Amino acid sequence: xxxxxxxxxxxxxxxxxxxxxxxxxxxxxxxxxxxxxxxxxxxxxxxxxxxxxxxxxxxxxxxxxxxxxxxxxxxxxxxxxxxxxxxxxxxxxxxxxxxxxxxxxxxxxxxxxxxxxxxxxxxxxxxxxxxxxxxxxxxxxxxxxxxxxxxxxxxxxxxxxxxxxxxxxxxxxxxxxxxxxxxxxxxxxxxxxxxxxxxxxxxxxxxxxxxxxxxxxxxxxxxxxxxxxxxxxxxxxxxxxxxxxxxxxxxxxxxxxxxxxxxxxxxxxxxxxxxxxxxxxxxxxxxxxxxxxxxxx
Numbered sequence: 001x002x003x004x005x006x007x008x009x010x011x012x013x014x015x016x017x018x019x020x021x022x023x024x025x026x027x028x029x030x031x032x033x034x035x036x037x038x039x040x041x042x043x044x045x046x047x048x049x050x051x052x053x054x055x056x057x058x059x060x061x062x063x064x065x066x067x068x069x070x071x072x073x074x075x076x077x078x079x080x081x082x083x084x085x086x087x088x089x090x091x092x093x094x095x096x097x098x099x100x101x102x103x104x105x106x107x108x109x110x111x112x113x114x115x116x117x118x119x120x121x122x123x124x125x126x127x128x129x130x131x132x133x134x135x136x137x138x139x140x141x142x143x144x145x146x147x148x149x150x151x152x153x154x155x156x157x158x159x160x161x162x163x164x165x166x167x168x169x170x171x172x173x174x175x176x177x178x179x180x181x182x183x184x185x186x187x188x189x190x191x192x193x194x195x196x197x198x199x200x201x202x203x204x205x206x207x208x209x210x211x212x213x214x215x216x217x218x219x220x221x222x223x224x225x226x227x228x229x230x231x232x233x234x235x236x237x238x239x240x241x242x243x244x245x246x247x248x249x250x251x252x253x254x255x256x257x258x259x260x261x262x263x264x265x266x267x268x269x270x271x272x273x274x275x276x277x278x279x280x281x282x283x284x285x286x287x288x289x290x291x292x293x294x295x296x297x
Contacts, residue, residue: 003038003292006079006205006253006285008224010267013072013279020046020066020073023269026203026256027077028060035254039080046070057263059256064269075267080290083207085250091143094234100140101196104233112198112231115259118190120169127170131191146230146240147247149191153184154245161223167261181243182226182261188242189228198231202239203264204255207287223285224266229257253287 008027031037042050048066055061066073096102104112122128134148158178168176168183170190179187189199206225227241237257239248246252258264271278 001085001292002083002207002250003290004081004083004207004253005288005290006077006081008077008079008205008266009284010075010281011072011283012074012271012281014271014273014277015071015279016274016277017069017071018271018273018277019069021270021272023064023066023075023267024265025062025064025075025077025268026059026264026266027062027075028079029081029204029253029255030058030060032254034084036082036084037079038082039078041076041078043074043076043078045072045074055263057256057258059258073271081253082292083250083253091232091235091238091248093142093232097233098142100135100142100145102142102233104198104231108198108231108233115198115200115231116193116196118193119260120171120190122171122194126174127190128194130174131194135195142232145195146192146197146238149188150240150242150247151245153188153242157184157187159184159243180226181241184242185226185228186261188240192228192230200229200231200237201258201261201264202227202229202252202254202256203258203261203266205253205285205287206241206244207251207253207289209251223283225252226261226264227252 028040029035029037042062044064046066046068048064051063053061053063109116131149134145134152157173160178160180162180167186168179170187173179173183173187185201189201192199203224203226227239229237229239231237239252241249241252256264
């Protein structure tokens with residue numbers, strides 16, 4: 001178990017006071033067997049009313065109504081998290097799922113629903129052909145296949161932190177040969193879906209063990225991070241991070257899971273103001289290892 005402190009500050013600047021429209025924040029993870037939320041604070045400026053809800057996926061979402069105009073908007077989320085490791089890369093898949101292709105049970109297919117379907121048009125079959133290029137033969141080891149695709153994105157594409165809103169389509173990432181962590185995650189998800197796997201999008205943070213001086217640096221730390229979950233009978237949802245060619249890595253801090261990246265925006269909202277009022281935004285994310293709180297005597 002490792003205790004991590006996450007600080008995520010988003011700051012918007014305006015030339016004149018503006019009126020803020022309702023905002024939607026996805027910054028708080030839910031407890032699970034592999035992640036325990038020890039502490040959380042959300043500080044907003046200007047003052048606001050906050051209402052917490054669970055979305056259709058069970059994610060924790062803050063709905064925010066700001067109470068006054070301002071020329072600066074600051075959203076600061078601070079988390080203390082206990083992250084529990086998976087104990088290694090041994091995944092006990094059901095015997096029927098150990099070899100690809102396999103068929104999900106009827107219940108799994110119903111529950112996976114749209115997460116089995118490709119979401120982006122592929123009229124020329126470009127994405128499907130790329131994905132099938134990793135299939136070694138009529139009978140392929142399932143984990144080996146998914147590992148090869150995960151590694152193939154890491155090795156075959158150039159990482160670039162993009163500041164534009166949104167996520168590239170998988171076809172665009174294939175053509176450009178470059179993308180951000182969100183783009184790589186979506187490419188892996190759509191490739192897996194094209195091969196018949198259930199897959200979903202994960203947003204969160206990435207701890208860089210190099211900060212403690214005992215591991216090589218990872219790509220994507222110091223910002224929000226994104227990766228893919230792929231559902232494998234017997235093993236459940238398995239995390240694949242093509243940005244770093246990792247699987248079920250202990251340094252992934254899950255905040256929310258969704259069907260599509262458009263549903264996993266950490267900070268979403270708008271403002272009403274004059275032309276030219278918006279001056280820009282900054283995002284500062286830090287993830288640090290901290291000493292756990294001592295047990296009470």
